[in-house]
Amino acid sequence: MSVFICPNCEYTYDEAAGHPREGWVGGTAFADIDPDWTCPDCGVREQVDFVPVEQFERNDQDGNIISAESRDKEGRP
Amino acid sequence: MTVEATVDGQLVQWRDSKRYLWIMGALIPLIPLSTWGLHALTGSSLAWWFGPFFLFVVVPLADMAAGLDRNNPPDELIEALEQDTYYRWITYLFIPLQIAGLIWAAYLLGGGSLPGIDGALSVVDKIGLATSVGIVAGIGINTAHELGHKKAEYERWFARAALAQTFYGHFYIEHNRGHHVRVATPIDPASSRLGETLWGFLPRTVWGSLTSAWGLEKKRFERQKKTHWTPKNDLLNAWAFSVVLWGGLMIAFGWQIFPYMVLQAAVGIWLLEAVNYLEHYGMKRQVLESGRPERVNPSHSWNSNNIGTNVLLYHLQRHSDHHANPTRRYQALRDFKDAPVLPTGYAGMIVLATFPPIWRKVMDPRVLSHYDGDVERANLQPRAAEKYRRRYGQVAA
Numbered sequence: 001m002s003v004f005i006c007p008n009c010e011y012t013y014d015e016a017a018g019h020p021r022e023g024w025v026g027g028t029a030f031a032d033i034d035p036d037w038t039c040p041d042c043g044v045r046e047q048v049d050f051v052p053v054e055q056f057e058r059n060d061q062d063g064n065i066i067s068a069e070s071r072d073k074e075g076r077p
Numbered sequence: 078m079t080v081e082a083t084v085d086g087q088l089v090q091w092r093d094s095k096r097y098l099w100i101m102g103a104l105i106p107l108i109p110l111s112t113w114g115l116h117a118l119t120g121s122s123l124a125w126w127f128g129p130f131f132l133f134v135v136v137p138l139a140d141m142a143a144g145l146d147r148n149n150p151p152d153e154l155i156e157a158l159e160q161d162t163y164y165r166w167i168t169y170l171f172i173p174l175q176i177a178g179l180i181w182a183a184y185l186l187g188g189g190s191l192p193g194i195d196g197a198l199s200v201v202d203k204i205g206l207a208t209s210v211g212i213v214a215g216i217g218i219n220t221a222h223e224l225g226h227k228k229a230e231y232e233r234w235f236a237r238a239a240l241a242q243t244f245y246g247h248f249y250i251e252h253n254r255g256h257h258v259r260v261a262t263p264i265d266p267a268s269s270r271l272g273e274t275l276w277g278f279l280p281r282t283v284w285g286s287l288t289s290a291w292g293l294e295k296k297r298f299e300r301q302k303k304t305h306w307t308p309k310n311d312l313l314n315a316w317a318f319s320v321v322l323w324g325g326l327m328i329a330f331g332w333q334i335f336p337y338m339v340l341q342a343a344v345g346i347w348l349l350e351a352v353n354y355l356e357h358y359g360m361k362r363q364v365l366e367s368g369r370p371e372r373v374n375p376s377h378s379w380n381s382n383n384i385g386t387n388v389l390l391y392h393l394q395r396h397s398d399h400h401a402n403p404t405r406r407y408q409a410l411r412d413f414k415d416a417p418v419l420p421t422g423y424a425g426m427i428v429l430a431t432f433p434p435i436w437r438k439v440m441d442p443r444v445l446s447h448y449d450g451d452v453e454r455a456n457l458q459p460r461a462a463e464k465y466r467r468r469y470g471q472v473a474a
Contacts, residue, residue: 008402008403008404009228009402009403009404011228020301021297021301022297022300023297023298023299023300023301023302024300038254038258041228041404042226042257042402042403042404043253043254043257043258043403044257044258044372044373044400044401044403061155061401061402061405
């Protein structure tokens, strides 16, 4: 079970806990979540934009907009 | 008072020049009460109309006189600034004052009288007072907007309380999960299009936002495999605040206040949607090869650094930063040098938007120049598209 983080507001999705309010029961793998599911806190990043928490260095709030399309396979900008 | 932080052994300091001006925002709910004072002082019936006069005459003039504030907090201090709880208390204070002002006005609208008033208010006076109350209601939606974006659950409940007066509880769902996702695209009901008038935009945004909010909540409960007809539905529980507030006021002051309650809510909603209208007029995110629209960036919102409107609306006019970082608190929002700028503050721009020919004359050339004269890159109102293509021509590829 791993943890994924919103690159904008740093909301974290923990696969073990899920997010029942959003309809993801505990144990729901992040890969099984709809790609267009938006971050429940900021709303401006979608499932495809999230990164594994281990790969996360800092948020993109400085105005450097990092989109899923412009990231390489390792999730780096 | 200065904010400071130590970064790599270096002390960074910054003084917020607007720190104490932010209190002005919390004084807005005193407008209804001030109409009484003005009436008692002058004896004039015009006093009941002080709300719209303040917002559409006093604030635009103050914006012109006070000028711009381009000052940004340094990046290193954004976090420290956000954690200063002084700023959030100002937004919390708004709500009890807002509700107290509404109760007080409902007493007068229900036929009550006070020292300095000659008996009960006339119908015209009541319409004036309800309009003034509606101005507070609309700015209350802006307070709800600031709070509804925050991560703390209790701040999201405060947002519902601030929306109760206008029966607009669905706003904070639609705004956060609908508008922010689809902003500056043709499918967003709350992003106005080039060639669309304020009056044409109003029904589209009011109805579109309501149905979108309902759909968003329905979808959330579908994922849970539960019915959306439950008090846990954030639309229903937010509207419940309005039922309690409106119901309570009508029990206390008589059902006769109902038309005035509707009027003040309509004024508030109109004000909020007029602000929506000017925030993204004509802006369009280009579609990427993947079919997704490009990320929201600072070029997709209209901004203003006018001090007057900014302190009254909690930096809402630093709209590009707000859309880039929706959870960021108002005091930490920054001005982006290259972002599109309106000719004056939001308050003055609402006045212009009320008169579509003047609005078009001022804003259409700005949208066109933002897109290097290419009308096709703007979010073009389909019905007006041909006219715009004829007027502004096709740009050679």
